[in-house]
Amino acid sequence: METMMRQSADIHGLPQLNYEAWRDLLRSMCGRYNPEGVEPDAFAGWVRPVGVCGFTALDIGCNAHRVERTPRDARLDGVDHYFAVFQVGGQSAMTHNDQAVRLEVGDVAFVDAARPITYFADNNGAPWNTVTLNLPRQSLVSHLGFEPQGGLYRRGGTPAGRLLFDLIRDTDKSEGSAHSPADSYMQLAVYDLVGALFAPSDMWPLSRHADKLFARVRAVIKDGFADPDFGPGEAAAKAGISLRYLQKLFTKRGSTCSEFIYSLRLDHAAHLLHRRALLTTNQPLREVAYACGFSDYTHFARKFRRRFGYPPGAHDGGPRQQAGDATVRASTGNSASWAHDV
Numbered sequence: 001m002e003t004m005m006r007q008s009a010d011i012h013g014l015p016q017l018n019y020e021a022w023r024d025l026l027r028s029m030c031g032r033y034n035p036e037g038v039e040p041d042a043f044a045g046w047v048r049p050v051g052v053c054g055f056t057a058l059d060i061g062c063n064a065h066r067v068e069r070t071p072r073d074a075r076l077d078g079v080d081h082y083f084a085v086f087q088v089g090g091q092s093a094m095t096h097n098d099q100a101v102r103l104e105v106g107d108v109a110f111v112d113a114a115r116p117i118t119y120f121a122d123n124n125g126a127p128w129n130t131v132t133l134n135l136p137r138q139s140l141v142s143h144l145g146f147e148p149q150g151g152l153y154r155r156g157g158t159p160a161g162r163l164l165f166d167l168i169r170d171t172d173k174s175e176g177s178a179h180s181p182a183d184s185y186m187q188l189a190v191y192d193l194v195g196a197l198f199a200p201s202d203m204w205p206l207s208r209h210a211d212k213l214f215a216r217v218r219a220v221i222k223d224g225f226a227d228p229d230f231g232p233g234e235a236a237a238k239a240g241i242s243l244r245y246l247q248k249l250f251t252k253r254g255s256t257c258s259e260f261i262y263s264l265r266l267d268h269a270a271h272l273l274h275r276r277a278l279l280t281t282n283q284p285l286r287e288v289a290y291a292c293g294f295s296d297y298t299h300f301a302r303k304f305r306r307r308f309g310y311p312p313g314a315h316d317g318g319p320r321q322q323a324g325d326a327t328v329r330a331s332t333g334n335s336a337s338w339a340h341d342v
Contacts, residue, residue, distance in 0.1 A: 022043070030134060080114050091104055094153075
């Protein structure tokens with residue numbers, strides 16, 4: 001892998017950056033990082049961006065002994081994304097998120113830019129070289145259905161690691177490309193490769209983030225369930241997550257989003273029917289069904305009977321009535337096709 005991207009900045013005819021230029025360019029692209037352990041006058045490095053399917057990869061190298069991102073740096077710049085970091089030249093070590101790992105050529109690490117990190121190089125003053133892939137946090141988490149933890153790493157040679165690096169390398173060889181309609185699909189492939197690399201062996205119990213997200217999803221559904229056109233897709237869109245992630249949130253809790261929506265609709269229907277019985281109104285049952293998010297009465301009646309054990313017209317909010325005692329109040333405008341389902 002060392003020869004896949006570059007062996008030195010001279011291969012690409014890139015100018016060597018001085019201390020301040022390197023720091024400022026890196027800061028503009030991925031946040032505040034400070035090279036240390038080398039005199040500014042002796043510093044040399046490079047930062048080269050590569051577009052990869054709508055993502056940004058950075059070919060980074062320098063001769064600093066240490067590069068640090070402090071808690072203050074993370075707080076000040078507010079950068080909130082992840083990096084997949086491939087070691088392509090030299091050796092380095094990394095302390096991040098209470099983990100300490102040593103990286104050799106071919107290894108890949110996962111970095112959370114919202115947390116402090118320190119890189120150490122031990123190359124006798126020779127430059128080290130990494131290629132990093134910038135991954136937006138919310139999109140990655142929404143696609144994977146879990147929060148990857150910074151500080152994870154995988155040794156070189158894993159199939160997912162090779163495929164992900166080959167994608168970056170091949171894009172670099174073609175000197176990038178204009179935006180393509182295929183990029184959105186390729187981004188999903190990138191997310192899947194990252195998931196294959198860094199998915200924890202035990203993805204549960206849920207993280208605090210997932211708990212908060214699930215509470216927000218429930219609130220979105222409670223606001224929208226009465227709309228007959230509202231479903232899991234609309235809930236996911238309003239919550240700002242993928243449908244796949246939304247379904248995972250419910251599956252891990254032993255349910256589905258559709259079941260939760262129907263539960264809310266039927267509970268609301270029982271409430272409206274109880275009020276209808278108390279007020280002795282002649283509100284058509286189909287109006288009650290529609291007000292609860294059912295566009296088809298037959299479907300509503302079937303769901304209601306399955307849930308409560310008796311038809312909607314027999315509901316008064318108290319103990320179950322006998323079918324023979326049920327009084328159906330229907331307006332003269334109700335058709336027989338509605339009445340026979342009561």
